[in-house]
Amino acid sequence: MTDAHELSAAQLHQMNRAAWNEAARAYETALADTIAFLRAGGVNFCAPELPYLENLATWCRRAIHLQCAGGRDTLSLWNHGAAEVVGIDISERMIAAARHAAQAIGARAQWFCCDILEAPHALDGSADLVYTGRGALCWIMDITQWAQVVARLLKPGGVLYVFEGHPLDWVWDPHAATLQIDAHPPYGDYFAQALDHSTGWPESYIPATAVLPVEQQSVKHEHQWTLGQIINSFIAAGLVVVQFEEHPDQFWDQLPLLPAEIARRLPHTFSLLMRKPTEQP
Numbered sequence: 001m002t003d004a005h006e007l008s009a010a011q012l013h014q015m016n017r018a019a020w021n022e023a024a025r026a027y028e029t030a031l032a033d034t035i036a037f038l039r040a041g042g043v044n045f046c047a048p049e050l051p052y053l054e055n056l057a058t059w060c061r062r063a064i065h066l067q068c069a070g071g072r073d074t075l076s077l078w079n080h081g082a083a084e085v086v087g088i089d090i091s092e093r094m095i096a097a098a099r100h101a102a103q104a105i106g107a108r109a110q111w112f113c114c115d116i117l118e119a120p121h122a123l124d125g126s127a128d129l130v131y132t133g134r135g136a137l138c139w140i141m142d143i144t145q146w147a148q149v150v151a152r153l154l155k156p157g158g159v160l161y162v163f164e165g166h167p168l169d170w171v172w173d174p175h176a177a178t179l180q181i182d183a184h185p186p187y188g189d190y191f192a193q194a195l196d197h198s199t200g201w202p203e204s205y206i207p208a209t210a211v212l213p214v215e216q217q218s219v220k221h222e223h224q225w226t227l228g229q230i231i232n233s234f235i236a237a238g239l240v241v242v243q244f245e246e247h248p249d250q251f252w253d254q255l256p257l258l259p260a261e262i263a264r265r266l267p268h269t270f271s272l273l274m275r276k277p278t279e280q281p
């Protein structure tokens with residue numbers, strides 16, 4: 001077997017594509033519910049995201065959602081006022097589900113199935129908003145290139161909004177029931193940079209019944225990025241920081257045994273708002 005360290009970011013992303021096509025079954029199973037939710041005008045955002053996504057109808061002609069999965073969040077941007085939404089994801093099964101949902105609700109939407117690093121140049125300079133997060137960055141093996149893609153998709157003056165899992169969450173043991181420094185067995189180091197190679201999904205996200213038995217699953221690769229690496233990758237791509245905030249809110253149940261009032265003493269998510277300057281230096 002090839003050592004994953006000898007593979008390029010593009011090759012590792014293609015391996016992840018196989019794993020996400022398997023996990024897409026959970027999204028397909030939820031599709032009828034997603035369509036009903038969106039038809040009823042639902043918006044799938046967490047509370048901390050809402051102040052960053054206010055009044056989209058007045059300023060957002062095109063929102064591009066990177067790593068859009070089954071389109072529930074992308075189409076929430078449309079329900080929330082964006083005039084047109086564009087979703088990009090590497091998994092063809094995710095994109096098929098997203099397209100189906102958009103047709104069902106009559107949304108003005110375009111979908112592209114490709115590696116984010118190969119986002120179509122036809123979209124360059126067209127986004128008022130690039131939106132991403134909630135379990136997106138860890139699947140990207142080259143954050144410098146990824147930030148450059150964001151910068152080229154944005155219009156001058158356009159904004160990037162990232163709502164993502166706080167990287168400190170890589171450290172905590174997901175089975176801990178008390179707040180003590182019980183480091184996560186395979187990670188446990190905020191500054192660790194080795195890739196994680198795994199099969200299996202957290203039960204609270206992709207139930208075992210929705211995927212192949214673990215020994216038949218495709219190997220997936222994840223990279224732990226620190227806050228500094230994330231923010232600096234965008235600064236290097238020419239964006240400027242507008243606001244950065246850390247939140248105690250979780251967007252999935254990653255610490256199921258820790259009582260909520262204890263979990264809220266830690267940061268679990270962050271918001272990062274950045275702008276592409278109207279005049280490039």
Ligand SMILES: C[S@@+](CC[C@H](N)C(=O)[O-])C[C@H]1O[C@@H](n2cnc3c(N)ncnc32)[C@H](O)[C@@H]1O
Nearest residue numbers: 013020067069089090091115116133134135139
């Ligand atoms: C955790 S899901 C995102 C979930 C989404 N935020 C949501 O709440 O539904 C991660 C998504 O990233 C996609 N993905 C992973 N690597 C990618 C890449 N290199 N390019 C494009 N999409 C990718 C996967 O196919 C998957 O749909």
